[in-house]
Amino acid sequence: MKSLLKLGLVYTYKCNASCASCCFECHPNLTEKMELKDALDYIHQAAASSTFDEIGISGGEALLYEDEVLKILDYASGLGLKTSLTTNGFWGNTQENALYKLELLKEKGLTNLVVSTDEFHQSFIDYDYIENILIANEIVGIPLKIYNLVIRTSSEHPLATKYKQCDWIKGACVPAGRAKHQIPSGNYIYGDYGGRCTYADKLTIMPDNFVYPCCSPGIRLKSMQLGSVSELSIAQLVQAKENAALLNIIIRRGPKWLKEAGEARGCFLQNRQDEYVSICHLCMEIFEDEVFLQQMEPFIKEILAEIDYEKHLKREPVFRDKT
Numbered sequence: 001m002k003s004l005l006k007l008g009l010v011y012t013y014k015c016n017a018s019c020a021s022c023c024f025e026c027h028p029n030l031t032e033k034m035e036l037k038d039a040l041d042y043i044h045q046a047a048a049s050s051t052f053d054e055i056g057i058s059g060g061e062a063l064l065y066e067d068e069v070l071k072i073l074d075y076a077s078g079l080g081l082k083t084s085l086t087t088n089g090f091w092g093n094t095q096e097n098a099l100y101k102l103e104l105l106k107e108k109g110l111t112n113l114v115v116s117t118d119e120f121h122q123s124f125i126d127y128d129y130i131e132n133i134l135i136a137n138e139i140v141g142i143p144l145k146i147y148n149l150v151i152r153t154s155s156e157h158p159l160a161t162k163y164k165q166c167d168w169i170k171g172a173c174v175p176a177g178r179a180k181h182q183i184p185s186g187n188y189i190y191g192d193y194g195g196r197c198t199y200a201d202k203l204t205i206m207p208d209n210f211v212y213p214c215c216s217p218g219i220r221l222k223s224m225q226l227g228s229v230s231e232l233s234i235a236q237l238v239q240a241k242e243n244a245a246l247l248n249i250i251i252r253r254g255p256k257w258l259k260e261a262g263e264a265r266g267c268f269l270q271n272r273q274d275e276y277v278s279i280c281h282l283c284m285e286i287f288e289d290e291v292f293l294q295q296m297e298p299f300i301k302e303i304l305a306e307i308d309y310e311k312h313l314k315r316e317p318v319f320r321d322k323t
Contacts, residue, residue, distance in 0.1 A: 077109025
């Protein structure tokens, strides 16, 4: 049985912060956003398809359009879907306001909250706001994750020890979007980038209607587009995802495996390097490299056939001689 997918709605590029780490390069002057009626239609299609079990809302800062987000949460939860919301916590200016907002979000059906807070957000959203949310949520009890983006020079988050009982997620910043231009390459934390991709378990819809197969920092690449919701239904986009050959190789074997398979066939990335922050970083480099993708195109069907054959061999029953 296939695992159910998550439908991600990047509701807006507008944000009240302009973080140096922002992969979408959001800032207060951007106006691109999704129309509420369209978001509700995508959710309706997702629920009707029985392929999705969760709706994720992010941005930008989606809660700049609070009334619309509440309607989305209410509609999605009414269809039996789980919901998640990612926010920078700008609304936690007082404990009273944080409590009010959390109670409202829970009432409308929010099942998971992600608060992004780190040295990049702190220039715009004071840590006191985040602490107000953490204190208020002890009363409201929405399952909450705190996402803390780090680079090599990052210090421990000032709230991490005091609220160590909370679910802290530390993520290494990837050189994408504004980060690629504002954070020196020596400040990234390079690490393990092997293994298969486990992040392509969603469809992500952007404000411009284009759809991507994950929520990676580098997804706004034309080569990663599955299509547009203005032209294709959600069901058709799911099918496009399943038929995307290169994506299937990365899901089943991983970008490092694909890179090495290319090198064995004389195909090399133009931006050759030995270190990557993560699987997502290398995946982004692959999809960004038009020359590598063109060189690999004749081999993709062959590589997929090899993977399918290996899978067949593993499934083949072993008959033992009983004589």
